[in-house]
Amino acid sequence: MDEELKLALFRSLLLARxxxxxxxxLAEEIGRVxxxxxxxxxxxxxxVGFSFGLNRDxxxxxxxxxxxxxxxxxxxPLKPIAAEMYGKAGGFSNGREISSHITYPELGIFGGxxxxxxxITVAxxxxxxxxxxxxxxxAVCFMxxxxxxxxxFFAGLNFAALKKLPAVFVVENNQIAEFTFYQKFMPIKDIADRAAAFGIPGFVVDGNDLMAVYTTARETIRRARAGEGPSLVECKTCRVRPMSELGDPGKGLPPELIAEWRERDPVRRMQEHLQQIGVLTEKDFRELREKLRKEVDAAFQFAREDRYAPPEEVFKDVYEEGGLLE
Ligand SMILES: Cc1ncc(C[n+]2csc(CCOP(=O)(O)OP(=O)(O)O)c2C)c(N)n1
Ligand SMILES: [Mg+2]
Structure with a gap:
């Protein structure tokens, strides 16, 4: 992987961070809307590793x-995402949607x-x-x-495998669903093993290693595009945050496990690698982080100052059978 590509990937990772x-x-503030x-x-x-370098369509x-x-x-773009989170008019659906559900067909984004x-079946x-x-x-599907x-999962992967469809199914195995450790609801250790049931390749990747994720992404996307069919990729990671940022009282994973995974933080690992190979200095890192934090700040500032959509627009973009309601 060449240095420029590594730096571009790192920039996307830092923006996400x-x-x-x-x-x-801002969780509490945003959570009101x-x-x-x-x-x-x-x-x-x-x-980041799977969405980077995809074609626009x-x-x-x-x-x-x-x-x-x-x-x-x-x-x-950042601003309409932030505005959606505040329920403002500048959001992708004028502030009507939940921001993790944003759909934007022009960029091939199909929210859940x-x-x-x-x-999974939609993919x-x-x-x-x-x-x-x-x-x-x-189609790259995350779950x-x-x-x-x-x-x-079973219906979607079976069908995709049967028809050799151009899809990649990516499991973010953060080891927990809401408050339940995954080994309490699943009798196997590696979810990727389930690929065998559909006759497709299954991969296990360190999900906190950006370059490993990206390399697997490229290979499985190449296969899909070449007509070789879907893959299942299990990315091992850990939920180091609570289920929700709104003061969720439920228990998460054991603190020792979280501490262990915090040591494998993907941003720090990639930063260390880039510094080791001499393409990034500590100063470059701080400057880039500062620049991206400012861009994010500006987006949320825009969102706070944006107006709410007026009540009379409530039926705008709402469909009924046969076309738009208004
Ligand atoms: C069909 C369904 N069941 C339950 C829920 C409630 N719920 C929302 S998030 C969540 C945990 C999801 O766990 P996982 O799929 O591992 O994703 P993670 O939150 O760990 O990223 C649950 C049970 C839901 N939204 N949909
Ligand atoms: Mg989970």
Whole structure:
């Protein structure tokens, strides 16, 4: 991997980190409007590694936790995301949506709903359409370990495998679903083992290693695009934050496990690597981090100052059978 590519990947990772930091800082304020935020702090290398370098018309179907990092990496601008979080008019749906559900077809972003795992069968359907139309597009579908245990996983992967669809299924195994350790609801250690049941390749990757994630992403996306069919990639990581940033009282993973994974922070690891190979200095790092934090700050400042959509616009963009309501 050449140095420029590594630096560009790192920039995307740092932007995702700056956004997660801001979300955590503003959680209570944002939570009065948006349902979130759930944070993927510490897990950003997965959505970044898979969303980086996709074609503009490739599809991503993000998970509820890492949607913001995936959307930003795919090219969604900061300001409308922040405005959506504050329920303001400048948001992608005039502030009506939950920001982890943002859909933006122009960039191939298909947001989820409140139903975990529903994006898995939708991804299979989108990939079927791409194959049918011979467009060369690939659909990358993200899900948590909990979501990967839902029936949509089995239906979606079976169908995608059967039809050799251009899809990649990415499990963000942060070892916990809400308050339950994944080994309490799943009898196998590696979720990637389930790939064998569909006759497709399954990969286990260190999800906190940006370059490892990116390398696997490239290979599985290449396979999908070349007509070789879907893959299942399990990215091992750890939820180092609570289920929700809104003072969730439920128990998370054991503190010792969290401490161990905090040592494997993806930002620090990539920073150390770039410094070791001599393409980034400590000063460069601080300057870049500062610049990105300022961009994120400006987006949230815009969001706070933005207006609310007027009540008379409530039916704008609302569809009824046959077309727009207004
Ligand atoms: C079908 C369904 N069941 C339950 C929920 C409630 N719920 C929301 S987030 C969550 C935990 C999800 O765990 P996982 O899929 O591992 O993702 P993570 O939050 O760990 O990233 C649950 C159970 C839901 N939204 N949808
Ligand atoms: Mg999980």
């Amino acid at each position: 700056a956004f997660e930091e801001k979300k955590i800082e 948006d349902i979130g935020p759930t944070s993927c702090y510490g897990q950003e290398a997965i959505p 490739d599809f991503i179907l993000p998970s509820i936790r890492s949607a913001w990092a995936a959307d930003l990496t795919k090219g969604l 709903t409140g139903v975990l795992g529903n994006n 299979a359907g989108i990939a079927l359409a791409a194959k049918y139309r011979k467009t060369d597009q690939v 948590g370990d909990g979501a990967s245990n839902r029936e949509e």
